[in-house]
Amino acid sequence: MNSEAAIKTHVKSPSTKARTKPAPYWLSQLLRLRFQLIGLLTVAALLPAFVRGGYTFAGMAAGNNLQTLTGVAAASVLGWFLHRRLSDFPGTLSTSYIGSAFAGSFGVTVLIYFLFRIDYSRSIFVVGFAVSIVWMYLVCILENRYKRFKLGFIPLGATGNLDDLDGVVWHRIENPAGALDGLDGIVVDLRADLDDVWERFIADAALHGVPVHHVKQIRESLTGRLEIEHLSENTLGSLNPNQVYLKVKHAADWIASALVLVVIWPLLLIVAVAIRIDSPGPALFIQERRGYRGINIKVIKFRTMRVGEIDPTDRESAKTVVADPRVTRIGRFLRVARIDELPQLFNILRGEMSLIGPRPEALPLSQWYESELPFYRYRHIVRPGISGWAQVNQGHVTEVDEVLDKLHYDFYYIKNFSLWLDLLIILKTVRTVIGGIGAR
Known part of the structure; x- marks a missing residue:
């Protein structure tokens, strides 16, 4: 493990106060990654299969025990790997996404078994899932107590x-x-x-x-923030993110958006009708914003303000403030629940946006930020997203000094552009939506 990876592994949430205690030798060995994984496989896969097999190794291979053992072991390893990757990023408590990681890994494994009609013991899968979560919680608690950089x-x-x-x-x-x-x-x-x-x-x-x-x-x-002070010391290594992942992500965004729209189109119709009933004007609001590679795009949202309240050429009009009086009654609910963002799935189908990426700014604001902040245009090197690293860490901001902090979050996202960071942002976005945090 290189030094930077070691830092990411052991440095936890900035909100966690630094404290450390010397760990007993046996515990320090147990907390090593290889022994964490060996212990996980033992308690989640081997022991349940051994008990179900009548406490004999021959019984472990009888009936559907072997394929069950294989599935639980694979799901446990995948969940452990996912959790480790998600915990690498700043501001993420090691215990935060244990449940999500193992729910995803066991869910994928069960889906594969279902599609290929592989027989397995449901009780062992349930026990393996529960024990995996308990084991990882214990490991993380001990790590936070004894294993600090x-x-x-x-x-x-x-x-x-x-x-x-x-x-x-x-x-x-x-x-x-x-x-x-x-x-x-x-x-x-x-x-x-x-x-x-x-x-x-x-x-x-x-x-x-x-x-x-x-x-x-x-x-x-x-x-979780990255500053660029001089182009000559570009810590991003290249002015282009991973091109392979960029293409794979674009395809995945398109497929996911199409599937989601097929499922939620009745909700979109209901929301559109409710907006028309609540206040006069169209259900949709279309605004010109700066997009991928600096090209202007027309972003589609559900209208949450009264018609005529936004001047598309005025910078101050483009800003949204806390308890903004221009927001309609239903618009306030749509903003808190983030439902007003759903029509942007059509922007994704048009190839203009992504599910995850730096948020596109209204054109007057983008022009202002570009004139005030060095390297601001660099954030357009990836497709803008419905949610992003800055949004889940900082929320909605409009003033230049706050936007500078937001820009540093965007730079961090671009440097660490990967599936794992996107998955973490999705999970953080779900938490943000449930909590109604950051809406204006």
């Missing part, structure tokens, strides 16, 4: 207030004679003007196997 930092340059960030046990290295014992790494502002003594200290740390991290890398891992 301890990082030393040199308080020069941009590292001065680094210990204000939670999620890591911080050690301030005040002088180059400081000991390295017990540190999982050292954080340095590599752009700071370090004297020869500090540079020798950093070199010695690397020679002794202590990883040295640039402060920007650590901030990114802890906050």
Whole structure:
């Protein structure tokens, strides 16, 4: 595991206060990934099959026990893998998505068995599913209690207030004679003007196997935000995200949107009629926004404001404020439930949007942000989405200083553009919708 992956694995939610206790040797070994997986397979798959087989190895292979054991083992491994990938990202408590990960893995396994008419024991699958969740909860609780990253930092340059960030046990290295014992790494502002003594200290740390991290890398891992200050130091590595995943995602978006529209079209009709009854005007609101590769698109939404309240050329009119008086009665409900966004599925079918991506801004706002914020246009390198990393972490913002923070979330999404981050955003979006958070 490389140093960046290690940071992502052990650095947990920024809201979790850093604390650590020395773990007994046997427990430290148990918390290693290989033993977590071995323990999971033992308690979720092998033990239930052994009990059902009459406590004999021959009985484990009798009847449908073998295919049941295989299915539970495969589902457990897949759930463990999904949980680990989802927990890699900042702001995600290790226990947050255990249920979702294993529900998905066991659900897929049961679906495969159903499609191929494979016989299996339903009771063992249920027991395996429940035990898998309990096991992973115990592992995560022990990890949070005993297995925390301890990082030393040199308080020069941009590292001065680094210990204000939670999620890591911080050690301030005040002088180059400081000991390295017990540190999982050292954080340095590599752009700071370090004297020869500090540079020798950093070199010695690397020679002794202590990883040295640039402060920007650590901030990114802890906050889920990425700043681009100079194009020459482009930390994204390339101005283009993964092209293979970009195409696969576009196809998956189209298929998923088509299937969802087939299912929810009665709801869309009911909402459209309710809007027409609630206030005069059309059911749909079409607004020009900046889209993929900087091309303007016409975004379709259910109308939630009174007709004539938005001037398409006025920047202030394009902003939505808390308890906006322009919003209709039914419009407020549609916004809280995010139902007003559903017509954007047609934008996805037209190839203009994605389910997940940076949110497209109204044209007057986008033009304003582009003139005020460096590299703002870079967010258009992927298709805009109905939901995104910035939305589930920050919510709705319009002022330039807030949009700058939002832009850093967008940059993080583009750098980490992947299936796993998209899945996490979908799960976070569901939580946001249920809680009615961030709507205006």
